[in-house]
Amino acid sequence: MLNKEELSEIIRALVPEVVVPEGTQLPEFIVPAENYFTLVEKLKSDPKLSFNYLISQTAVDFQTNMTVVCHLESTNFRYLVVVKVVLTDRENPAIDSLVALYPTAEYLEREIFDLFGIRFNNHPNLKRLFLEDNYGYPLRKDFRDEINIIER
C-alpha cells in the first residue's frame, strides 16, 4: 500500500505537468487539459496503479474557471485519487472524453454537458441527458430562471 507521497511521486513521473496541491483530503492532481486523457490512460494502464474504476466525474463552476473533477479508484489496490482539470474558458469549455477508457463516463459526461455545458471531444453521443435542448446550464453559478427558481 503506497501512501500519498509515494503515489504522487509515481504520478508525477508519469506526467510531469501534474500539480499536486497541499492539504487536501484525498490525493489530488491538477492536470492541464491537453494532458488529461494521457494521464488518466496511464493511471488506468499502469500495473502498479490500475485505476480501473471511475467513481464519479463532475464539474464545479468557480466563476473564474470551470473545473472537471474525476474520482478514480483502483479496485486491486484500493487507492483513491482525484484528478482535476481547470478550464479557464467559461464560454466554450471543452475537454477530452474518457469514454474510451471507462464506459460509464459516457453518461457522466452527458450529465456534465447537460448541467454545465462543458463539451467533451470524441464523445460518441453528446446530447443532453435530463433537460430540454434550450434550457441553459443550471449548475453554472450565473444561471437565472426567474419563473421556476425562487431566490430567498
Next chain:
Amino acid sequence: MSSNIYDFSSLTGSIHSWLSGLMSSGWVIFSEMVLVGLVFLLMYALIGLFLVYLERKVCAIMQNRVGPNRVGKWGLLQTIADLIKLLLKELIPIRKSDALLFNLAPFIVIICSFLAMAALPYAKGLQAIDFNIGVFYVMAVSSLSVVGILLAGWSSNSKYSLIGAMRSGAQIVSYELSVGLSLLAIVVFTGSMQLSTIIESQANGWWIFKGHIPAFISFIIFLIASTAEINRGPFDLAEAESELTAGFHTEYSGIKFAFFFLAEYMNMFIVAALGATVFLGGWMPFHVGNWEGFNLIMDYIPSVVWFFSKTFFLILIIMWFKWTFPRLRIDQLLTLEWKYLLPISLLNIVVIAFIVLMGWHF
C-alpha cells in the same frame, strides 16, 4: 344404480311435450332454442361474475389480504359494480386501427366460449346438445378463440398487442396437441367421444382412479396444457402485464375489454368442466367399492352439485397455479410443450392403448 333420483330428463321432457301441445314442431325447436339460449346467457353472466369474484377472493386469501369487502356482504356485489363501471366507460376508437376487425375480435372470443358451453353435461339429462363427438367439438370450438385474440392483437395497431397476439398464437397452436392427446387417453379407455357415454362409463369409478397411473399422468398433462391454452398464469404470456402492459387487449376499453375478461374466465370454466367430465366423472357421484351406505348417501347429493363442485375444484387448482408461479418465457413455454408434455403424452397413449388391448383396466 340409484343415481337417477335427480334425473333432469323428465323435466326437460315434460317441457318439450308441453311445448309440442302448444305449437307445431318447427316452432317447438325454435322456442326451445330461444329458451336454452336465454338460460345459457344468464348462466354465462352469473358464472363469469362469480368466477371473477372467486379469483379475487382466492388470491387475496393466499396473499394474506381480505380481498373485495366493500360492495355488498363480503364484497359479493363487487364484480357487478365493476361490470356497471365497464359498461359506462368510453369505448376508445384507436386511430389507424382496422375498425371492423377491432370491433369483431371480442365477439369472436366470447362466441367461442358460448359455443363450447352448449355441449357440456351439467347434470344427468341436462345437456343442450349431446354430440357423438362431444370431446372433439368442445376442444375445436374453444381453440377457435385464438382467432379472436390474433385479430385483436393485429387490428389494434399497437406494438404491444401484436407481440401478445403472436405469442398467443404460438402458444395455443402447440398446447392444443397436448390437450387433445391427454383427452384422447380417456377416449381410448371408453371407446367413445360422446360426453354422455364417457360419464356413463364412470359409473363404477372415475377414470382418474380406474385408469391406473397413465390416466393420472394424462390428467396432470391436461391440467397444465389447458391452463396454457386458456392463457392463464403462469402461461399468460399473451397479456403478460409486466412485459406487454396488457398484451393483446391493451387498446380495448369499456365493454369490449369486459368481453375479453369474461371470456377468459369462462374458458377457465369450460376446461375445468371438461376435465371434471372426462377425468372426474362429471355429475357422477363419488362411490367407493362396496360401501353401500356411503354410496347411497353420495347418491342423494344432486348431480348438479357434483358437477359444479368438481369443476370448481379444478378451477381452484388452476387459480392456485396462477397465484404461485412466475411466468414462463416464450421459448421455455414451447420447450415445455415440445420437449416434455408432447413426448410424455404420446408415450402415455401407447401405454393406455396397450392396457386397453390387454383388458387390464377395470
Next chain:
Amino acid sequence: MNSIVEYFTDIFKGLSSLWAGMRVTGKYFFSPGAIVTQQYPENRATLKMEDRFKGEIIMPHDANNLHACTGCGICEMNCPNGSIEILSDRVANAEGKLERVIDKHIYHLSMCTFCGLCVKTCPSDALAFGQEFEHAVFDRSKLTKVLNLPGSKLRKEAK
C-alpha cells in the same frame, strides 16, 4: 441412457420445486388467520398512531389558552421549504416597553416535508408534531393553517 435419467430427474425435481411453492400459498389459503390487512376507515376508533408520529405541526395550547411561542422566527428561518410564516406585532406591556408578540403563526401544510427542523430548533418548545394524518381537503387554501388559536397569549414563565 444417462440423458434419459437426467430427463426424468429434471421433471421430478421441477415438479417437487413447484409443489414447494404451492405448499406455501396453500398453507396461507387454509389459514385465513394470517390476514394482515387493516381495514382502515372502520378501525378509526382503535387506530392509534405512534406518539412520535409526524402528522402535522401543531402549537400546543394549555387550558388557559396560552402557548409558548415568542415569535422569534427561528422556525421560519430553519424551514427549508418556506412553509412557516410568522406575522408578529409589537405590543406595549405593563411596564410600557414594546414587546414582540405573535399575531399569526401561519403554517402551509401543502409545502411541508415533515423534516422536523422547526420542532427541533424551537428554543421555547412551542411547536410539536400532531397525530392527525387525514389531510385531504377539497380546497387548497384549507391547507394553510394558523397555528395560534384566536385570543391566545404567550405563557409567562414564573420567574
Next chain:
Amino acid sequence: MSEEIIKDVIVGENEDYIINMGPQHPSTHGVLRLEVCLKGETVKYLTPHVGYIHRGIEKMCEANTYQQLIHLTDRMDYLSAHMNNEAVCMIVEDALQVEVPERVKYIRTILDELNRLASHQLWWCAFGMDLGALTSFFYGLRDREHILDIFEESFGSRLLHSFVMPGGLMHDVHPNFQKRIKDFIKYFRTKLPEYDQLLTGNVIFQNRAKGIGMMSRETAIGFGVTGPSGRGSNFSCDVRKIAPYGAYDKVQFNEILETGCDVFARYKVRMAEMWESLSILEQLVDNIPEGDFTAKMKPIIKLPAGEYFRRVETARGELAVYVVSDGNKSPYRMKFRTPNFSNLFVMNEIASGYKIADLIAISGSLDLVIPDIDR
C-alpha cells in the same frame, strides 16, 4: 392535435421495430423510458431516457444550509433514505472534525441495516412481480411493514425519516427500539425460508433467471455497477468493507460475492445480504452503548473552505458525496454520485441479445430507483 402532423409510419423490412417501454409501464419501476429495438422477441439494443422527474437536488442544495439539505437527500433514493442522510452527515462531521458518540454510530449502523433489509424486501417483492409471481409482492410487503413500524415508532415517519443530523441523531430512539428489533429478527428468520420455497427454488423462476443478463466483472467495473448488482459479478465493491464507517468495523460480516454474473447471481447476493443484515443486527442490537444521542454542534454549521468526499454503501450500491465548500453555511457545490445512475446505463450492454421478457428480469435484477438517477 391536428391530423396533418400524424403521418403514416410504414415499417419497412430494414427498419427497426422500436417499442417504448415507459415512462408509464408496469415494470420500469418509476418514470423511466426504455427505447427498445426488437427483432422478433429479441432485444437488439435499447436506449434509456431519463429526466422525467429531474428536480435539481444538487442545485437546491446550494441554497440550503447543511441541516436543511438533509431532507432533500431522502428523496433521491427513497428506499435507502437513511444511508443517504448518513452520507451527508458524515461528510459534515469529517469536515468539522467532530467525533460522534459511540451510541450514535451503533444506532446509525442498525438503521442502515434495517433500511437495507426493507429495501431488499421491496426489491424481492417487485422482482417476483416482474417475473409474474404476484404473490411474492404481498409477502414481501407484509414483512416490510414490520420494519416500517419500527421506523414509525422511533422517528415518526415510515419512509422518508430525516432522522440523522450532522453530529448525531435528531432525538433518541424509542425505548422499545431494541425489543422490537429483536422481535422482528425472530419473525423474519421464519419468513425468509418461505421466500426461498416460493421463488428461489422454483424451477420456472430458476429457468427465467439463470444465464441471462450476463455482466462480466470488467463490464461491472467499467460501468461502475456497484452494490449487490456489482457483487453478483464478483466485483468486490462493498464500502462497508473497503472503508468501514459507523460501527461496521466492530461487527463480523461477510461481503457476499457471487461469480455467476447473471440475474440469478444478483438475486442470490441480495437474498444472502438479507441473512447477513439480520446477523449484523443481532450483533449490534444488544450492545448499543449508553450516552448522548448527538455530539455538540454549533447551531449554524459552516464547513471550512475545501473539498470533501465521502462514500457509503446504500442498498443499491455506492453513494459518494462530493462537497465543495467556500466557508459559507451552505455548500458551494454538492455532487451526489448515486448508485442507480451507473447501474441503469449498463442495461444496453447486458440486455442486448436477450428476449423482451428477459429485459424485465434484468432491469428488475438491477433494482433501479428512478428518482435516484434523476436527482
